[in-house]
Amino acid sequence: MSGPSRWTLADGRELLFFSLPGHIPAPVADLRPLPPRDPEPSELRFDRATGQWVIIAAQRQDRTYKPPAEACPLCPGPTGRSSEVPAADYDVVVFENRFPSLAGDNGRCEVICFSPDHTGSFAELPAEHARLVVQAWWHRTAELLARKEIEQVFCFENRGEEIGVTLAHPHGQIYGYPFLTPRTAAMLAQARENRIAHGTNLFADLLAAEVADGARIVARTQLFTAFVPYAARWPVEVHLYPNRRVHNLTELTEDELDDFAEVYRNLLGRFDRLYDAPLPYMAALHQYRDDGEQADGYFHVELMSIRRSATKLKYLAASESAMDAFIADVTPESVAARLRAL
Amino acid sequence: MSGPSRWTLADGRELLFFSLPGHIPAPVADLRPLPPRDPEPSELRFDRATGQWVIIAAQRQDRTYKPPAEACPLCPGPTGRSSEVPAADYDVVVFENRFPSLAGDNGRCEVICFSPDHTGSFAELPAEHARLVVQAWWHRTAELLARKEIEQVFCFENRGEEIGVTLAHPHGQIYGYPFLTPRTAAMLAQARENRIAHGTNLFADLLAAEVADGARIVARTQLFTAFVPYAARWPVEVHLYPNRRVHNLTELTEDELDDFAEVYRNLLGRFDRLYDAPLPYMAALHQYRDDGEQADGYFHVELMSIRRSATKLKYLAASESAMDAFIADVTPESVAARLRAL
Structure with a gap:
């Protein structure tokens, strides 16, 4: 283009x-x-x-x-x-x-x-x-x-x-x-520890584990995989990873960019079919530089919604806001099953 | 009692x-x-x-x-x-x-x-x-x-x-x-680093710096100090520390417990006088064990509100929710001045 x-x-x-x-x-x-x-x-x-x-x-x-x-x-x-x-x-x-x-x-x-x-x-x-x-x-x-x-x-x-x-x-x-934002720094610190301990990329390991388990997979193509994470924090949460590790959008091939647009749009369509009204959501593209302390990063999107039922919202009150201790009201497996079926 | x-x-x-x-x-x-x-x-x-x-x-x-x-x-x-x-x-x-x-x-x-x-x-x-x-x-x-x-x-x-x-x-x-909740763990990690680097307690240092500066102090007694923190994340945020470091409520003396109840109630009263309606707030007592990895802790209360004006709320959208990068709409000094005057 x-x-x-x-x-x-x-x-x-x-x-x-x-x-x-x-x-x-x-x-x-x-x-x-x-x-x-x-x-x-x-x-x-x-x-x-x-x-x-x-x-x-x-x-x-x-x-x-x-x-x-x-x-x-x-x-x-x-x-x-x-x-x-x-x-x-x-x-x-x-x-x-x-x-x-x-x-x-x-x-x-x-x-x-x-x-x-x-x-x-x-x-x-x-x-x-x-x-x-x-x-x-x-x-x-x-x-x-x-x-x-x-x-x-x-x-x-x-x-x-x-x-x-x-x-x-x-x-x-x-x-x-x-x-570097705090959440990104925390994730990179985990990835660094994992690399030193196991010699592997943490996010690639997590993606492989999700694929092997299968219970939380929402959609999967030859190039991308979407799943509800094992320890989801939000009532609706989906992570979308390219199957090949890259640091950010600029490292994706044309084919991967095409598929990314399609799978991303597909996931947001599922979100809007969950309830009678459009789902409020946040979509966050996690991107990294390809060097230095960001080199362990793995480009992915995190999609999150605070809607916990047709009529109720999840509020981030004191446990989440003051202590960062998230309490989820639904199991990741049940959310994945619903999204998969839509 | x-x-x-x-x-x-x-x-x-x-x-x-x-x-x-x-x-x-x-x-x-x-x-x-x-x-x-x-x-x-x-x-x-x-x-x-x-x-x-x-x-x-x-x-x-x-x-x-x-x-x-x-x-x-x-x-x-x-x-x-x-x-x-x-x-x-x-x-x-x-x-x-x-x-x-x-x-x-x-x-x-x-x-x-x-x-x-x-x-x-x-x-x-x-x-x-x-x-x-x-x-x-x-x-x-x-x-x-x-x-x-x-x-x-x-x-x-x-x-x-x-x-x-x-x-x-x-x-x-x-x-x-x-x-140990994630935010507590992050704070204790900072305190540990500070102790190793400077031999002092991080939170005692921060409290002393706030007292010396004065611009963000909201209320101060012989036993307790309340201030808007230098890097406040919330539209209204006040931290209340005992002037003497303890790990949790059980280490406070009867006099300190009496004063704590009074200053805490006073601060919440100021919150409710900020606008025409009662302020929505979260009050979080940060308590620590007195040993092990929690030994660097300093008991304090963090009071937070999402109300950013009489008619508007602060929402934790993608920057805050996905990246933990908080954006404040007001300066801590102006909030402290308002609360001090009430």
């Missing part, structure tokens, strides 16, 4: 158009009177008590909050006066977040619009459109990993008001963290 | 009455036709990918969910047919949770009712009543720490429907975990 077309928003932010074959982006000037950007909108603080970085982004309290559909900043804006995307149409766009938690030397926050349609979801995208989103993730991962201030590139989607999503338009986000 | 009076519920669970001076508990027989208890209601699974234990408690999906006030299982039940507390009145009671996440060899889950009144809150308790709750925590900590299957005793309160509380009656919970 060809690279994106680049455009610049009124306050200097970058906007990238990723287009289906034959589609040519036609952006117009962004005429909004946007205030200048804060070059350092956040502060990083290290918590010595836990060894974890915390991002203090005190300028974001007034960010856009549940606008009406006709004022959606993610819909195409042909006038150049109403939207983050000044164009009559687009396929997939990525732009720098107007209210970033991370910017400048502290990293980068981007928004990715999956589709120009205000309604719908990733699961409902046509196959070639889902593949285009994957291509955009691939591109952003490559470009952001090349920046010296960025340690980790995190493509993710929060979907559903139940988890705090304030814009209904189908979209995801891409964070370039300037530090 | 004298010890509690013990009673037994219809299905064999323990019930303990803690009483104000001059009050004598008068329980009646629990006549409810309760089903027998599941001796092993949960399974512990170790997540090799993160090095963390997860509790799978699949029997709890049907637990009591937002009953009407007249059916509250925590109000006094003089008939012995309607409540978890078969008595016409009580001051503070503790009983084994009917729907435990942990029981038998896997630990223990207890409920603590702060008051017989269905409405109200910890912050509104009379001083001697708050002190009685502290006495109950003290007792449960001593008794549960003496059990060989319990590694960590966690007294906590979840308050507010916004964080998933399903019973409005003022109450807290006490967990006896059979393992």
Whole structure:
């Protein structure tokens, strides 16, 4: 696929158009009177008590909050006066977040619009459109990993008001963290210990064990495997691994990228068929650099939902929030069986 | 203070009455036709990918969910047919949770009712009543720490429907975990490193630094100090430390226990004056054994709220939930200034 077309928003932010074959982006000037950007909108603080970085982004309290559909900043804006995307149409766009938690030397926050349609979801995208989103993730991962201030590139989607999503338009986000996130660091520490003790890759071992067991497998192709993990923390949780270990999207072959888009979309479709209403979920792409302390990483996606029944949500109360001790209300095997059958 | 009076519920669970001076508990027989208890209601699974234990408690999906006030299982039940507390009145009671996440060899889950009144809150308790709750925590900590299957005793309160509380009656919970929780383990690892590198206690160092700085102090007595931590993760977060290091409640003197009850209640009162409505919060007592890998611990309370403004909540979406990378919307110094002024 060809690279994106680049455009610049009124306050200097970058906007990238990723287009289906034959589609040519036609952006117009962004005429909004946007205030200048804060070059350092956040502060990083290290918590010595836990060894974890915390991002203090005190300028974001007034960010856009549940606008009406006709004022959606993610819909195409042909006038150049109403939207983050000044164009009559687009396929997939990525732009720098107007209210970033991370910017400048502290990293980068981007928004990715999956589709120009205000309604719908990733699961409902046509196959070639889902593949285009994957291509955009691939591109952003490559470009952001090349920046010296960025340690980790995190493509993710929060979907559903139940988890705090304030814009209904189908979209995801891409964070370039300037530090290794705490959960990633914990996983790499486990992988390092496993390599020293057994000489093998921990995540490859876990994947092989899931395949051998079979009770928690949700879907499996020649190239990818999806399963509910043995020690799932969330009421609905699925991990999707390529069968061949890579560190991040940029190491996947074209065939693997094609299959990834298809299996990923398939899993999200199963999520939405679990209940009568669309499932609130978080989708997290765990990506690693291919060297140094990240070399033991294994690219995978973790999909999670807080919905524990048709009418009830799982809340992260004190056991989870204060002690990181998760309590699951369902067995991973029963969740896998339900998802497999859908 | 004298010890509690013990009673037994219809299905064999323990019930303990803690009483104000001059009050004598008068329980009646629990006549409810309760089903027998599941001796092993949960399974512990170790997540090799993160090095963390997860509790799978699949029997709890049907637990009591937002009953009407007249059916509250925590109000006094003089008939012995309607409540978890078969008595016409009580001051503070503790009983084994009917729907435990942990029981038998896997630990223990207890409920603590702060008051017989269905409405109200910890912050509104009379001083001697708050002190009685502290006495109950003290007792449960001593008794549960003496059990060989319990590694960590966690007294906590979840308050507010916004964080998933399903019973409005003022109450807290006490967990006896059979393992060291992940967050506690992370903190102890930091403390161990600090001791080896500097020969000092990490938490004592952090407390001294907060006192010397002063910008984040919320309240301070001769015996206790409350502050918003430098790297606060939550929109409202206060840590309360005794000025003298102890491992858990059982090492505090009577004077310290008195002051603890008073400062703790004072802080929760400030929480409720932040906005027009009571603040949803989590209160977490971090307690440690006095030996082995827990010896570097420093007893303290962490108070947290997800309310980030009068109308908005903080959601733990993908950055927090998938990567443990917290993004705060306010500076710790501004929160401390607000709480100090209340």
